[in-house]
Amino acid sequence: MRAYWYDNKPGDQREPHDSGREVSEETLTKLGVLYHHCPTLEAVDTLAQNRGYKNRDQVCVSPQTMGDVYEEKVKMFFAEHLHEDEEIRYILDGEGYFDVRGVEDEWIRICLRKDDMIILPAGIYHRFTTNEQNYVKAMRLFQDEPKWTPLNRGAEVDVNPHRKNYLDSYLQPTA
Numbered sequence: 001m002r003a004y005w006y007d008n009k010p011g012d013q014r015e016p017h018d019s020g021r022e023v024s025e026e027t028l029t030k031l032g033v034l035y036h037h038c039p040t041l042e043a044v045d046t047l048a049q050n051r052g053y054k055n056r057d058q059v060c061v062s063p064q065t066m067g068d069v070y071e072e073k074v075k076m077f078f079a080e081h082l083h084e085d086e087e088i089r090y091i092l093d094g095e096g097y098f099d100v101r102g103v104e105d106e107w108i109r110i111c112l113r114k115d116d117m118i119i120l121p122a123g124i125y126h127r128f129t130t131n132e133q134n135y136v137k138a139m140r141l142f143q144d145e146p147k148w149t150p151l152n153r154g155a156e157v158d159v160n161p162h163r164k165n166y167l168d169s170y171l172q173p174t175a
């Protein structure tokens, strides 16, 4: 895992967009974004058990597996959104970028590869993309009923109770 400020320059979303300014794991933790290195499936199972993730499935995002809809899907994943539940992803193969909003609403890019697990808290604005390899295989974990519904950013979602709860829990000035 490596995280850095997104450079906001034009260009395909799958390019690195690396500003060269690193973001620490501690900064991510303060945003409620948790990272775990899980070198084995046992490590995933233990974490899932401890956090009460009872269900899981797998997705493979690539032109080979998705065919003509790949480009469309990749654009959809990149629309800024939030969920009313945690988003938990474990990378089984390939690589991908999760972008999350920092305290001042700037994008942080999190590069994930095989054995990396990321937990995004409910209510955080984020987006996902494959990188220039156009291939990622990931496990999606969830507590009970899978709720994948992305709520795209906008005035209505800004006042969603899960968004408000996230802001209260993580983005309050501490001074």
Ligand code: KMT
Residues within 6 Å of the ligand: 059, 061, 077, 087, 089, 096, 127, 128, 136, 138, 140
């Ligand atoms: C998401 O939430 O954007 C996805 O599930 C994308 C595929 S998982 C790496």
Ligand code: NI
Residues within 6 Å of the ligand: 081, 082, 083, 087, 126, 150
């Ligand atoms: Ni999401």
